[in-house]
Amino acid sequence: MFNPCFLITTIGTLFGIVGMQTNNIIILGDDQFLALKEDKLVKVNLIAKLKKKLNLITLLLFNRCILSLNEDSIALRQKG
Numbered sequence: 425m426f427n428p429c430f431l432i433t434t435i436g437t438l439f440g441i442v443g444m445q446t447n448n449i450i451i452l453g454d455d456q457f458l459a460l461k462e463d464k465l466v467k468v469n470l471i472a473k474l475k476k477k478l479n480l481i482t483l484l485l486f487n488r489c490i491l492s493l494n495e496d497s498i499a500l501r502q503k504g
Contacts, residue, residue, distance in 0.1 A: 450486050 440453030484491040492499045
């Protein structure tokens with residue numbers, strides 16, 4: 425069962441949504457929001473996995489699902 429915890433930013437014109445699971449985090453945000461998050465991780469010396477960016481060629485795996493970007497939509501399907 426998927427029970428997300430969403431965090432949405434309200435700082436100025438930044439846009440970002442963070443979905444968290446026990447061992448997975450997915451972030452939807454503009455470049456400014458992502459840079460801010462990266463800076464905060466560095467300041468507190470937290471180590472995180474490298475970011476992967478969803479695009480027309482690169483799929484993302486999240487919470488046993490596959491995210492894919494199409495010309496006009498984002499698809500989510502179960503892995504396997």
